[in-house]
Amino acid sequence: MSKGTVVLAYSGGLDTSCILVWLKEQGYDVITFLANIGQDEDFEAARKKAESLGAKKVFIEDLRAEFVENFIWPAAQANAVYEDRYLLGTAIARPCIARRQVEIARKEGAQFVSHGATGKGNDQIRFELTCYALYPEVKVRLMSDYANCFIFLYSYESGILENPKNHAPADLYLMTKNPEDSPNDPDVLEIEFSHGVPVKVTNVKEGKSKDSPLDIFSYLNEIGGKHGVGRTDIVENRAIGMKSRGIYETPGTTILLSAHLDIETFTMDKEVRQIKRGLDIKFAEFVYNGFWYSPECEFLRHCIAMSQVNVEGKVQLSIFKGQVYILGRESPKSLYNEELVSMDVLGDYDPCDASGFIRISAVRLREHHRLQGYHGAKQ
Amino acid sequence: MSKGTVVLAYSGGLDTSCILVWLKEQGYDVITFLANIGQDEDFEAARKKAESLGAKKVFIEDLRAEFVENFIWPAAQANAVYEDRYLLGTAIARPCIARRQVEIARKEGAQFVSHGATGKGNDQIRFELTCYALYPEVKVRLMSDYANCFIFLYSYESGILENPKNHAPADLYLMTKNPEDSPNDPDVLEIEFSHGVPVKVTNVKEGKSKDSPLDIFSYLNEIGGKHGVGRTDIVENRAIGMKSRGIYETPGTTILLSAHLDIETFTMDKEVRQIKRGLDIKFAEFVYNGFWYSPECEFLRHCIAMSQVNVEGKVQLSIFKGQVYILGRESPKSLYNEELVSMDVLGDYDPCDASGFIRISAVRLREHHRLQGYHGAKQ
Amino acid sequence: MSKGTVVLAYSGGLDTSCILVWLKEQGYDVITFLANIGQDEDFEAARKKAESLGAKKVFIEDLRAEFVENFIWPAAQANAVYEDRYLLGTAIARPCIARRQVEIARKEGAQFVSHGATGKGNDQIRFELTCYALYPEVKVRLMSDYANCFIFLYSYESGILENPKNHAPADLYLMTKNPEDSPNDPDVLEIEFSHGVPVKVTNVKEGKSKDSPLDIFSYLNEIGGKHGVGRTDIVENRAIGMKSRGIYETPGTTILLSAHLDIETFTMDKEVRQIKRGLDIKFAEFVYNGFWYSPECEFLRHCIAMSQVNVEGKVQLSIFKGQVYILGRESPKSLYNEELVSMDVLGDYDPCDASGFIRISAVRLREHHRLQGYHGAKQ
Amino acid sequence: MSKGTVVLAYSGGLDTSCILVWLKEQGYDVITFLANIGQDEDFEAARKKAESLGAKKVFIEDLRAEFVENFIWPAAQANAVYEDRYLLGTAIARPCIARRQVEIARKEGAQFVSHGATGKGNDQIRFELTCYALYPEVKVRLMSDYANCFIFLYSYESGILENPKNHAPADLYLMTKNPEDSPNDPDVLEIEFSHGVPVKVTNVKEGKSKDSPLDIFSYLNEIGGKHGVGRTDIVENRAIGMKSRGIYETPGTTILLSAHLDIETFTMDKEVRQIKRGLDIKFAEFVYNGFWYSPECEFLRHCIAMSQVNVEGKVQLSIFKGQVYILGRESPKSLYNEELVSMDVLGDYDPCDASGFIRISAVRLREHHRLQGYHGAKQ
Known part of the structure; x- marks a missing residue:
């Protein structure tokens, strides 16, 4: 007789395959769930593997558009950076995935969820807090480790890099070109904002433009990747306070942050922005620590969204050799007064x-x- | 009969020369003061001009070492950035210069000071607040505008750039190479910190190193300039709340900020750093607004300095095409625990x-x- | 020929009568404006005096209900206290009065406003900032001093009390009984809140209740005054930074603050409240400094109002000998979980x-x- | 054979006596530790009971002076109030007691500590965090509940009061008179501060004074208790986020807070105080949550102590019927300028x-x- 049903966050890799087998051995029915948030993955192979290992049901869902609109966009409004340098990536992917996972659990009548996030990292915390927040009665059943496998936002935290003095090898990076090998000509983009989120991106030289959230973000990732933008090597403080090294690639988010900071300062009153920046910093901390779904983050998202009503206009940027340069900006809501400022x-x-x-x-x-x-x- | 003596902040340029003449016409004795804080200037020509225009005394003083040690270093400990993007330059030069100017005024028995900083900008505020804070009885005698002329830290705020949409012309920049024309090979630096300030910088490939504050900072400016680091084009909120565009070059400060952020996060407890960052942000705001010499900035400098006791170690960075990349770091005071973090x-x-x-x-x-x-x- | 029309904030007292005469002598047409925000004043006598001194028009308006609903209520939602001890009174009356005054100025085509608030105090700042914020083209025409004359909120800042060591004389207080002479029996009130503002107050023993904003606030003042609640003797930092002594009576506001703090903590999540308290403190500072009408206060009022959606329920309090004691509270929106908390x-x-x-x-x-x-x- | 030695925080009551017996049954040697921090307790009876139940050693130590000087005084410098209303009492007693307990454990070679603080409350957290912070290798051995028994600072959190609507019975309070029954004559105290801590308290009418920290604090408790000062009934957010009701008596701390706030505002610059108040609030939160011994609280105590250098002078207060009234203040370090403030x-x-x-x-x-x-x- 079954002990009940578990919805398992399944990647198709070794770790979560082991967990699947282990859960079945423990007497659970297992439903696997694999979210497509943009990673480079053979989803059909994962489906077959899950089925062959005895999954009762297999869910594979494309959450990319939802991830961009409901998670990346609000983080952009908040200029979300943790400890001055880490542009939240995984930290906002996790609640997006877990939210859908507990939705499936509720719908399928499953009392349990499982995942392969490590016991020492941030991801276990982010995953489980989301589950408890959205499905308080759920129980978590864990086995072991987890292989990170995101495409939008990579992170590498192991092996020789555990000595923070060692340099990262050149072949570590997957999304971004080495700036030394990147094009010798900049791309010039114009990003148009409304309510603090991008509504259009145009490649000024090519005349090409994108205007759906997913297309915009994918294009920023593409251009940023091409020019080696958004590589970072940091030692950060994890949610539980221990320090760990993270090497990140966030090409699209880096461009977006530059552009948003620029249009925001251009259109927002000095004192309002000072207050709002205090809220931004708190928001990034809460999200990093796993509290995307919490009363405090809901409150902050409302306040921050309110501050974005007039954050509207266009920013021109040049992207070149790992760097983003602001070239100019314009806005119908600007508080810049050319006459007042003139000498x-x-x-x-x-x-x-x-x-x-x-x-x-x-x-x-x-x-x-x-x-x-x-x-x-x-x- | 003389109305008294004025100490005038004199640049040798047209504006302050006019003020000199004007002050004499008003019946004042005029002492000129010109500080060398690293700008590219013909100091002897300025001396002759001042004398020929009737200055009673001429002071020309080299404040470069003092500027680096007592102003740039404490700002570095505070990771001082205004509105997320402006690395304070002029804002910390002004109190350094004005401090010496009122010292001269006291010593020479002058009841008045004067300067050429514009009525609309931040510099008038920074200059005069410093004077009043350090010499409360002093009176300010003003005439008109002022030509910005710093070497360590340039800013350009006029003409066609008053339309924030227009791009900055390539020949605007004086300290930094255009990244498109900068070397195709990175320089790799190792910066050693003690108490949160750099005590040595080494060019790893060349084996060359510097260890006095002025030499270290000048070298960071040189290397940063060579690789086009630290160009920024922003719209900022001035002290009095109006928006203005600023185009800045801060090559040395940009490298220093990256390195300091890295070694600080590596050696400082998570929660301490969070509190300290709140103090940093306030500090940058107060300094930008002209309050370097104030009870609040004194208090903040003390608190921040206290937080830096264990900020010690070495950071390796690569400088290339306008960008600074952290490569690795080590410290005897690190809170990073390789064993604890290992999977x-x-x-x-x-x-x-x-x-x-x-x-x-x-x-x-x-x-x-x-x-x-x-x-x-x-x- | 007239220089134009001035709307003068007129009290009927000696100071503003002098200003009226002075303005006419200067060649202005003068319209007087006297707001009733609850002070004990002979409004008809003031009207006659203004007319006899040559006022072209006389406005006397009852702003009491508006003052309570649009100024005192939002301040209560924000638990508005300046420097931990001063319950904002005059600071929120001033923008209420000045708002109406510039409305009249616009309607009457007056290009000027005037008032009798002192050059050294906070009130000039609060008055004039409101005028400029709401009627940017207006010009202020000033003469001299001003006699404070509020009923809702008294302040005394002169004479022997300028030595902060001297005790306040017993006869100084106008709204509150000396606690030594106040009743030996407490009054017990129940205040009902919705959206963070009181919607009903009931005297539990007498069964009497009030439910319009003005009636509720007046009744809290009455009961507080009867029991000597809300006397404070403080040295505060004025807007411009100098210290001054203030002796205040805020009986109604003191009761309201106690009750609101209680119901708010009862119904609001811990972390939300922590963020909201940070906003409260900023709000009180901005308002004290004269920025009720500003982008930052608008933003804060929106955020704070949003936090109050579930601040709902009833608080019972005992009022006795200068003190307010919370006795108990209940709410349909409570986050208190009796079962969870039980030992x-x-x-x-x-x-x-x-x-x-x-x-x-x-x-x-x-x-x-x-x-x-x-x-x-x-x- | 013994499993090792446990140092047990022992109260002499039923709960910790059970734990003692249980620990021995588990095979541990037990050393009991009972701290005198001012509570009303028969210490000799507790010693005999511990010995009769088989304690290997019994430590009973008078920590009162240390508690006042090293815990209450720094909290007073920080105006330590949690959530605007709870004057930290137990929260600062716990680290004082646990610090000594782990000192004994180290000295006696004990690898274990134990206590009777409940699994749901704050006290377990505060106790154990202190132990881990000061003796990282220690292991905690727990059994069950714990009876709160402090004298300096009482709290009551059970039974009918678990319904937050019910009023507290009159006989609940142990340290403070019911204000209705308290004297009809105020006591007038003068408290003298140096470096932000009281160095002398004088009863102005009686001419009596105290000048050691323990005597000063005991006297403030006595006078406050006599006049019914410092009773509070609140619902607070516990460290782990759940709400619980607390009914507190803090007579001495309430008087001290009023006096310290007054002398601090009198002698501290406006902007410094604003920054310092932000630090105060964080400090109270950290301490409430159990982090007295932590890098962040060490840092905050240093910053706060630095702010107190000029907090010096005398405050006169009247204590009457549950209320503390500030009457006047004087200081050689005052920033109050009688001439500047004069009209x-x-x-x-x-x-x-x-x-x-x-x-x-x-x-x-x-x-x-x-x-x-x-x-x-x-x-």
């Missing part, structure tokens, strides 16, 4: 006001100085 | 603990879900 | 998980200890 | 500067308005 036009601006502004701002500094004088020299 | 060694780490950790972290998420269920579907 | 029921909670949670949380602490051991004893 | 003296302050300050501050607001006008009316 040659006074307009509404009275220089005498500036002197008053400064003297008032200095009242506090003078008091501080007075006190220091009174109480003796400062350290 | 193959369990050591002290019990996978069962991770499951418990996750289930406890999910208690709150489940409650949230329960409430949503009870009260109906969420938006 | 006697394990339910879903596995103690073994807690041990795992703690061991994982300690990984980082152990690493820190290891490093300290390795590198020698800690300071 | 009657202009001094250095030019009203014209204020107008300039405001107009410059409004530049951004006007731009915002312009954009709104251009793009149509706002919501």
Whole structure:
């Protein structure tokens, strides 16, 4: 008699195949689930392998469009970067996959889920927190390790690279050309934004353009990859606090981040942006730590989305030898006032006001100085 | 009879020469002060011009070493970046210059200072706030505009670039090669840090090294410039809130920021760093807005310096075609634990603990879900 | 010939009467505006005085309901307290009054506004920033000082109290009984909240209740005043940074803050609240500094309002001798789970998980200890 | 043969006596440890009971002075309040006790520690995190529940009070008089601070004073208790995120917080204090969550201590019927400038500067308005 049904996040690789067999040996019925979020994978081979190993049902689903629109786009609105350098990739793929997995579990009446994410990494946390958040009664059944296999966003965390002093080998990177071998001519892109998300990307020289979310993001990945953009080698703090080295390739996200930062600063009030940046940083931390589906991330996504209402316009960028250069920007919602900023036009601006502004701002500094004088020299 | 003595920040250029003449016409004795903070300038020509225009005394002083040690180094400890993109340059040069200027004013018994910084820009604010903070009784006597003329850190904010859509012309940049024309071979540097500041830089291929602060920073500028590193075109929010475009070249600072971020994350606890980054961001804002000499910046510098006690070790970087790539890092103070992070060694780490950790972290998420269920579907 | 029309914030007192006369002497037509936001004032006498001094038109308007609903309620949602102790009163009255004043100015075609708020205080800033924000072309015409005269929220900042060591005299307070003379029996109130604002207040013993915003707030002021609630003597930092002493009476706001804090913590997720509290603190600072009408306060009000969707339920409080005691609370949207919290029921909670949670949380602490051991004893 | 030695946090009560017996049955040698941090306890009876139940050794130690100086004082410098209302009590007692317990464990060669803190509460977390932080190799051996028994700081979290609507019974409170029954005459205290901690407390009417840390804190507890100060009934978010009700008595800490807030604002620059308050809030959260001994709390304590260098002076307070009223304050380090603040003296302050300050501050607001006008009316 069956102990119940498990929905297993299945990759077709050795690790999750072992888990499949192990779960069946433990007496569970096993449904496998494999999400296509853009990785380079033989999905049909995976289906056959799962069936041959005794999976009761096999789900293979294309989540690419959903991943871009509902996960990458909100992260772009938040300029999501963890610890100043890691452009969240896997961290936002995991809740996308797990969300669909528990949906299948509910629909199929499965009480259990399983996966092959390691016990030491972030991915176990991200996977399981999503499951509990969306299907609180679910139980997790685990066996062992897991092979990372993403296409949109690669990460490499093992072997000789465990010594953080060792350089990464040139053949490690899969999505991006080595900048030394990349084209000697830049590509120039124009990215058009509305509500803080890209709605069109145009290759200015070629005149070619894309306008669906999935096409836009895939094209940014393609162009970024071609020019070696978005390689990073960092030591980061994992969710549980231990340090680990990560070597990442995020070509599309790197271009998108540059462009979004530019159009956002162009169209958003100084003080609003300062507050919003504080929210961005918290959002990236929560997401990195596995809390995409949580009351706090819901709240932050709402606040951040609200800040993006006027983030609209076009940014031109040059992509060349691993680097993204902003060339110019324009927007109907710009707060940039060419007349106000000009050195040659006074307009509404009275220089005498500036002197008053400064003297008032200095009242506090003078008091501080007075006190220091009174109480003796400062350290 | 003289109305008193003014110490004028003098550049030798047209603008401050006019101010000199104007101040004398107003009845002041004028002492000129010209600081060498690394700009490309004919200091002797400036001296002669000042004398010929009637300056009572002429001070020309080399502040380069002081600028690097007391201003650029603390900013590096703070990873000082304004609005995510502007690596503070002029913003930290101004208090360095003004500090010396009021010292001269006090010593020479001058009750007045003057400068040529524009009424609309940030520099007037930074200059005058420093003066009031360090010499509260001083009076500022102003005439007009000012020509920016820094070498370490250039900025261009005028003419056709006032339309933020227009691309910057190739000949605008003075310190950095166009990446398209830069060498096809990277330079590999090793930067050694102690207490969060560089104490040695070595060109790994050439075996050449520098170890005084001024030499280190000049060399980073040289290598960065050679490879076209640190060009930025941004629209930023000025101190008073209006937006303006800035095109900057910060080759040395860009390399330094990359290296410091890396060694800092490698040696600093996750939570400490998170707090410290919050302080960094505030520090950059205050400094940008002219408050280098203020109780808040003093406090922040103390806190940040304290966080740097263990920021020590070596970072290897490759500099190529406008980009800085981290290759590896090592430190006697590293919190990276190769054994703990390894996939193959369990050591002290019990996978069962991770499951418990996750289930406890999910208690709150489940409650949230329960409430949503009870009260109906969420938006 | 007239220089144009000025709308003057007029109180009927000596100061603004002088300004009225002065403005006419300067050649302006003067329209006076007096807002009733709850202060104890002879409005008809003020009207006659204004007319007798030559006002072209006299506006006297009852803004009490608007003040409560559009200013006090949003501040309550934000638990608005400046520097931990000052419950914003005047700071939110000023934008309410100035908003209506510039509305009148626009309607009457007046190019100028005037007021009697002192040059040193916060009120000038708050008044004028509101005017510029809502009517950018307006010009301010000033003469002199101003007599504070609010009823909802008194402040006293002069004379012997300028020495912060001196005690406030007993007869200073106008809205609140001296707690030593207040009733020996508490009043018990039940305040019902919806969306984070009170929708009903009931005196539990008397069975009396109020349910319009103005009635609710007036009743809280009445009961608070009767029991001597909400007296504060503080030294605060003014907008421009100088310190000044303020002695305040905020009986209604003090009760409301206690009740709102309680129901909010009861119904809001831990992490959401932590983020929201950060926004609250910023909001109070911006408002104190005069930026009620600003992009940043608009943004914050939206975010804070969003956080209040489930802040709903009833709080019982006892009001006695200057103090507010929370007695109990209930809510259909509570996140409090009596079963989960019980010591006697394990339910879903596995103690073994807690041990795992703690061991994982300690990984980082152990690493820190290891490093300290390795590198020698800690300071 | 013994499985090893356990140091057990022993209270003399039923729960920890059971644990003692259970540990012996499991084959451990047991050393009991009972800390005196001010609770009302028969320490000699506890010693005899422990010995009669077979404890190998019994440690009873007076940690009161250490608790006040090394735990309560730093918390006072940080104005430590969790979620705006809970003045940390138990949260800071736990690391004080556990620190000494692991010291004994190390000295006695014990590999194990044990305690009776519940699996659901905060205390288990705080206890065990401290143990792991200070003695990383230690193992925790647990049995069951635990009876809270502190004197300095009581908390009650059970039975009928688990329904958050029910009122707390009058006889629940142990340290504080019911304000209805407290004296009809206030006590007036003067508290003198140096470096942000109290160095002397004087009862102004009686002329009596205390000047050792333990005496000062005990006296504040006594006077606060006499007047019914510091009773709170809250629902709080526990470390693991679930909500629980807490009813607390913190008479001494409540008085100390009021006085410290007052002298701090009096002597600290506005912007420094704003930054420091952000650190305070984080500190209280970390401590509440059990991280007193952690890199982040060490860092915060250093920063906060640095901010207290000039927090010096005297505060007078009246204590009456559950309330603390600030009467006045004085300090040699005050930043309050009586002349600057006076309405009657202009001094250095030019009203014209204020107008300039405001107009410059409004530049951004006007731009915002312009954009709104251009793009149509706002919501």
